[in-house]
Amino acid sequence: MSARSIAADVASGARSAASVLDEHLARVAEREDEIHAFNLVTEDKARAQADAVDALVAAGEPLGPLAGVPLALKDNMCTRGIPTTCSSKILEGWRPPYDATVVSRLADAGAVFVGKTNLDEFAMGSSTENSAFGPTRNPLDTGRVPGGSSGGSAAAVAADFAPLAIGSDTGGSIRQPAAFCGIVGMKPTYGAVSRYGLIAFGSSLDQFGPFAANVADAAALFDVIAGHDPLDSTSITDFTPNAVDHLDRGVEGLRVGVVRELSGGAGSVDGLSADVLARTNEAIEALAAAGAKVEEVSVPSATLGLSAYYIVAPAEASSNLARYDGVRYGLRVDAATTGEMNTATRTAGFGAEVKRRIMLGTYALSAGYYDAFYGKALKVRTMMLRDFASVYENYDVLVTPTAPTTAFPFGERSADPMTMYVNDVCTIPSNLTGHPGISVPFGVGDDGLPVGVQVLAPALGDGLTFQVGAVLEAAANGGDAS
Amino acid sequence: MTSCEPTVHEPTLPDEWELVVGLEVHVELATQTKLFCGCANEFSTDPNTNVCPVCLGLPGALPVMNAKAVHYAMKLGRALGCEVHDSVMARKNYFYPDMAKDYQTTQYDKPTSIDGELVLGDGAVVGIERAHIEEDAGKTTHVGGGGRINDAMFSLVDYNRAGVPLVEVVSRPDIRTIEHAKAYVNELRDILLAIEVSDAKMEEGSMRVDANVSVRPVGSDELRTRCELKNINSVRSMGRAIEYEARRHIVLYANGEAPRQETRHWDEEGGRSTPGRSKEDADDYRYFQEPDLVPLAPSAEVVAAIDATMPVLPAARRARLGELSGASPEVLATVVERGQDGLALEAIEAGADADKVLTRLQNDVAVNDWSKLTSSSLAALITMETSGELTATQAKQVLADLIESGGDPAAIAGERGFEVMEGNELEDIVDQLLADNPDEWARFTSGDDGDRKKMQGFFTGQIMKATKGQADGRAIAQLLGRKAN
Numbered sequence: 001m002s003a004r005s006i007a008a009d010v011a012s013g014a015r016s017a018a019s020v021l022d023e024h025l026a027r028v029a030e031r032e033d034e035i036h037a038f039n040l041v042t043e044d045k046a047r048a049q050a051d052a053v054d055a056l057v058a059a060g061e062p063l064g065p066l067a068g069v070p071l072a073l074k075d076n077m078c079t080r081g082i083p084t085t086c087s088s089k090i091l092e093g094w095r096p097p098y099d100a101t102v103v104s105r106l107a108d109a110g111a112v113f114v115g116k117t118n119l120d121e122f123a124m125g126s127s128t129e130n131s132a133f134g135p136t137r138n139p140l141d142t143g144r145v146p147g148g149s150s151g152g153s154a155a156a157v158a159a160d161f162a163p164l165a166i167g168s169d170t171g172g173s174i175r176q177p178a179a180f181c182g183i184v185g186m187k188p189t190y191g192a193v194s195r196y197g198l199i200a201f202g203s204s205l206d207q208f209g210p211f212a213a214n215v216a217d218a219a220a221l222f223d224v225i226a227g228h229d230p231l232d233s234t235s236i237t238d239f240t241p242n243a244v245d246h247l248d249r250g251v252e253g254l255r256v257g258v259v260r261e262l263s264g265g266a267g268s269v270d271g272l273s274a275d276v277l278a279r280t281n282e283a284i285e286a287l288a289a290a291g292a293k294v295e296e297v298s299v300p301s302a303t304l305g306l307s308a309y310y311i312v313a314p315a316e317a318s319s320n321l322a323r324y325d326g327v328r329y330g331l332r333v334d335a336a337t338t339g340e341m342n343t344a345t346r347t348a349g350f351g352a353e354v355k356r357r358i359m360l361g362t363y364a365l366s367a368g369y370y371d372a373f374y375g376k377a378l379k380v381r382t383m384m385l386r387d388f389a390s391v392y393e394n395y396d397v398l399v400t401p402t403a404p405t406t407a408f409p410f411g412e413r414s415a416d417p418m419t420m421y422v423n424d425v426c427t428i429p430s431n432l433t434g435h436p437g438i439s440v441p442f443g444v445g446d447d448g449l450p451v452g453v454q455v456l457a458p459a460l461g462d463g464l465t466f467q468v469g470a471v472l473e474a475a476a477n478g479g480d481a482s
Numbered sequence: 483m484t485s486c487e488p489t490v491h492e493p494t495l496p497d498e499w500e501l502v503v504g505l506e507v508h509v510e511l512a513t514q515t516k517l518f519c520g521c522a523n524e525f526s527t528d529p530n531t532n533v534c535p536v537c538l539g540l541p542g543a544l545p546v547m548n549a550k551a552v553h554y555a556m557k558l559g560r561a562l563g564c565e566v567h568d569s570v571m572a573r574k575n576y577f578y579p580d581m582a583k584d585y586q587t588t589q590y591d592k593p594t595s596i597d598g599e600l601v602l603g604d605g606a607v608v609g610i611e612r613a614h615i616e617e618d619a620g621k622t623t624h625v626g627g628g629g630r631i632n633d634a635m636f637s638l639v640d641y642n643r644a645g646v647p648l649v650e651v652v653s654r655p656d657i658r659t660i661e662h663a664k665a666y667v668n669e670l671r672d673i674l675l676a677i678e679v680s681d682a683k684m685e686e687g688s689m690r691v692d693a694n695v696s697v698r699p700v701g702s703d704e705l706r707t708r709c710e711l712k713n714i715n716s717v718r719s720m721g722r723a724i725e726y727e728a729r730r731h732i733v734l735y736a737n738g739e740a741p742r743q744e745t746r747h748w749d750e751e752g753g754r755s756t757p758g759r760s761k762e763d764a765d766d767y768r769y770f771q772e773p774d775l776v777p778l779a780p781s782a783e784v785v786a787a788i789d790a791t792m793p794v795l796p797a798a799r800r801a802r803l804g805e806l807s808g809a810s811p812e813v814l815a816t817v818v819e820r821g822q823d824g825l826a827l828e829a830i831e832a833g834a835d836a837d838k839v840l841t842r843l844q845n846d847v848a849v850n851d852w853s854k855l856t857s858s859s860l861a862a863l864i865t866m867e868t869s870g871e872l873t874a875t876q877a878k879q880v881l882a883d884l885i886e887s888g889g890d891p892a893a894i895a896g897e898r899g900f901e902v903m904e905g906n907e908l909e910d911i912v913d914q915l916l917a918d919n920p921d922e923w924a925r926f927t928s929g930d931d932g933d934r935k936k937m938q939g940f941f942t943g944q945i946m947k948a949t950k951g952q953a954d955g956r957a958i959a960q961l962l963g964r965k966a967n
Contacts, residue, residue: 196544
């Protein structure tokens with residue numbers, strides 16, 4: 001059942017928020033042991049929130065737009081008094097004394113928080129295999145990964161533990177798991193959604209964004225969480241989200257570019273599988289059939305994104321994760337001196353992938369190496385911004401596959417970091433440029449698992465991504481495309 | 483003490499060596515709140531009470547720049563004659579328990595202010611390389627062991643100071659004497675007070691000085707290896723520290739050795755510096771632009787508005803007084819430093835003798851509260867003194883009354899029964915004294931210059947005593963001279 005139907009039913013009194021919650025918790029009880037979407041199911045909190053909504057309904061008080069709708073929160077979002085772990089041992093047991101701005105907005109909108117979802121430790125990964133608390137399984141095929149890093153949030157929606165979830169996207173961590181789990185996931189324009197209370201991985205890349213089973217629900221969720229926040233200096237000041245208004249606008253006359261470097265055209269990145277490319281082409285045809293003007297475009301620097309990203313994100317992470325030193329909160333492993341305590345704590349508290357990225361980032365920022373690595377990555381970033389800006393002079397949106405393949409089996413890529421990193425090749429450019437992007441399911445691959453198609457737009461074009469996503473969704477559901 | 487440790491007793495450095503000093507001064511800005519959060523900028527409260535997720539560096543918390551702090555920093559930059567331009571915040575990464583985020587948010591390659599200068603009282607110019615904005619760290623107390631982090635039994639950290647806004651003013655290595663180093667710090671403090679951006683109290687830590695010290699042979703323009711002295715708690719302590727360090731370098735060079743570039747800890751009680759961290763094994767701070775904050779881009783209008791509201795700075799105030807008087811630089815510096823220059827200017831404008839006004843202020847108004855002394859009463863007093871209506875001694879007494887309780891100098895002089903003793907009355911007293919002291923008078927009239935001077939002092943003292951200070955010194959001198967001839 002869609003989030004909008006639930007909200008409408010709760011508001012009309014047709015169903016109570018408590019009964020809606022019960023239905024979802026029943027599914028959690030049934031499948032969570034198998035899926036492991038959550039680090040923590042916050043049942044008491046959820047019941048209290050649902051009861052509060054029901055009390056408002058009974059009293060005839062005004063309700064928020066998400067009143068009574070169950071929602072899952074990625075476990076890198078600060079929730080006051082509720083453990084927030086980033087799926088890392090180093091934060092195990094820490095309870096933030098404050099709520100992230102997005103969490104406050106969702107609470108004000110009447111959402112019911114079902115739990116904190118699993119992720120790759122500190123959002124570093126593309127399969128949720130890097131969690132210190134064990135992997136999350138893809139609800140569509142439990143032998144396969146749900147994608148990552150927001151794998152728990154994507155799985156929670158795919159398993160209907162909640163119709164809505166929040167994820168964070170630093171290099172594709174919302175869009176890729178959405179594609180793998182057959183749902184909708186969207187990364188907003190950098191600065192559209194407050195980062196206050198988002199436990200940082202790559203500060204210049206991180207954004208919270210919505211997961212939902214359909215485009216309209218995702219748009220409704222986006223409209224609740226987006227908007228200026230004075231607590232985040234990088235928050236855009238004059239931005240009024242209106243994604244829902246875009247849903248019925250269609251694509252008639254819209255100029256759609258297909259990025260050939262990310263879609264198997266000339267000079268394309270390697271590793272894009274044939275079935276994914278076939279579904280992407282069908283999606284493009286569906287847009288053309290709906291009246292869009294579709295053309296292949298070239299963005300040469302798009303292929304450099306992966307390399308630049310794996311300098312910028314680890315560099316920022318090496319600094320952001322320095323504070324986990326055993327002094328103030330979280331894990332502390334005692335040792336003879338402060339320095340030895342820092343080392344022992346971080347050695348025991350961080351997993352292999354996090355250590356790898358801290359080392360990569362530390363190296364990239366070191367004296368004598370800055371210009372060759374970090375400085376050069378910033379130049380690539382500038383170049384990509386310029387290239388995309390020039391493409392957007394002639395196109396309203398761009399289309400690519402979301403991920404090179406469908407969901408892969410556990411262990412297939414975890415041994416070699418490079419094969420794992422390639423997963424993000426299509427999603428990373430919009431993190432580096434700060435542009436919005438959405439992944440919408442479009443048919444299935446040869447293995448029967450869902451394929452996601454990505455729609456990219458220029459900065460502040462968040463509404464456009466939902467607008468085009470809605471058309472793709474209708475085409476996919478209409479059956480004429482797959 | 484090792485063999486290369488100098489002893490400090492000589493007042494100056496050996497002639498063949500020249501001192502080269504650059505100063506780094508951390509100034510706490512007197513804002514209501516901290517640099518990146520709404521916590522009170524107030525250090526003297528119970529530990530860890532002025533803290534929040536932002537200044538504790540909790541996961542997920544983000545900084546928001548304090549606009550007032552930026553304004554103060556730009557104002558200081560302009561007061562130092564700096565170019566104030568677009569700047570960015572950067573992260574300086576290093577592990578230390580008092581750094582809540584294990585990086586300090588500061589400025590690196592694009593500081594707010596660059597290329598200024600500070601003009602000292604005697605006209606010497608010290609270049610300002612940069613003045614940048616940064617956050618302060620918390621305060622660590624190491625308990626047990628030697629009081630240092632790695633042998634303490636445990637350490638206590640107070641984050642009340644974490645996130646307090648600072649500006650670090652970095653001078654060029656233009657300072658050549660200890661007196662200039664002291665004058666630089668005093669001048670900077672006067673500027674900070676004049677533009678009201680800091681309370682600038684070294685003893686309370688709201689102004690902290692680190693000194694980069696090296697020496698070189700006189701006539702050379704090389705910059706030799708420097709040592710950075712930390713833990714300097716007063717201007718006097720800075721002078722001692724610089725002198726000690728310079729002598730240490732000279733002794734090393736004399737022994738055919740050379741100092742290592744390092745940070746050294748000034749031990750005020752022991753009167754010596756001890757090695758801290760060597761620069762060779764110093765952290766690589768891995769600076770990069772702070773992604774959580776946006777660049778600071780002051781418009782030309784903002785900078786112009788700062789300039790338009792800039793008060794007249796101490797150097798200009800001294801220059802103004804200097805134009806009106808023949809007073810020495812020391813007198814000008816004292817009067818301006820005390821903020822008495824406005825009073826002086828008004829008194830001079832009202833017709834009082836400029837030099838006399840400044841001398842009286844310097845010598846006789848060295849008090850904290852002189853609010854009852856008005857420029858008109860000061861002018862009237864000085865005029866009475868210069869016209870001979872009051873003797874110097876009387877004038878001082880009246881001035882003391884004016885400072886104490888205000889009022890009209892003529893009325894006070896009247897109440898105290900002050901009138902200048904002249905003419906016959908004075909002459910009678912002098913004649914009597916000459917008669918009573920014939921030996922002394924003989925020495926006055928027939929002795930050499932030294933004798934005459936001594937005896938003039940003797941008779942003047944006796945006359946003053948006899949007249950209870952109401953005689954005028956110049957009248958006495960004239961009278962004695964006339965009688966001797």
